[in-house]
Amino acid sequence: MAVAARQSLRWVWIAAAVGLLHAGFSVYWAVGGGWLLDTVGEWAVDLRRSSPVAAAAGLGVIALVKAAASVAPVTVAYGRLAPPRLWRALSWVGGVGLALYGGMNTLLSNAVLIGLLGSGDYNRTAMVGHAWLWDPLFLLWGSALLIHLWLSRQEGRTSYSTA
Secondary structure: OOHHHHHHHHHHHHHHHHHHHHHHHHHHHHOOOOOOHHHOOHHHHHHHHHOHHHHHHHHHHHHHHHHHHHHHHHHHHOOOOOOHHHHHHHHHHHHHHHHHHHHHHHHHHHHHHOOOOOOOOOOHHHHHHHHHHHHHHHHHHHHHHHHHHHHOOEOOEOOOOOO
16 A cells, blocks of 8 residues: 555544544533533533433434544545545535634634633633634544545545555
């Protein structure tokens, strides 16, 4: 296997791991866990308190979407999901979306924390969670996926053989 192919596979696995970490927290919160929920925002804590079934269902759907988005690029990279061109195109869109969302929110939330934006009236725990945990993870997930897609782009090549 060529060096670019090996590097590409490393990046798609990094993207999958970060995405599954995100999905894992959504599952944990869906089944009633509370650790780090306040870092998402007070609205999440309030929603789970006031509507636990709706919150669990919503978080369960979010977890499934995150898990599918994490695993699909890996299965495409190994030639196990067709049509690969469609899935790669969706992965490009998803990777750009994740990187932009994570990058912009990381910058904005850090700008709020250091006093460049906002009036100072915000939930510090949630802002720190977004600035230093959740949004940087979205940025890493999207960036790793984009690096994989870039390294694996070749005319006619949509997957790597593991043989």
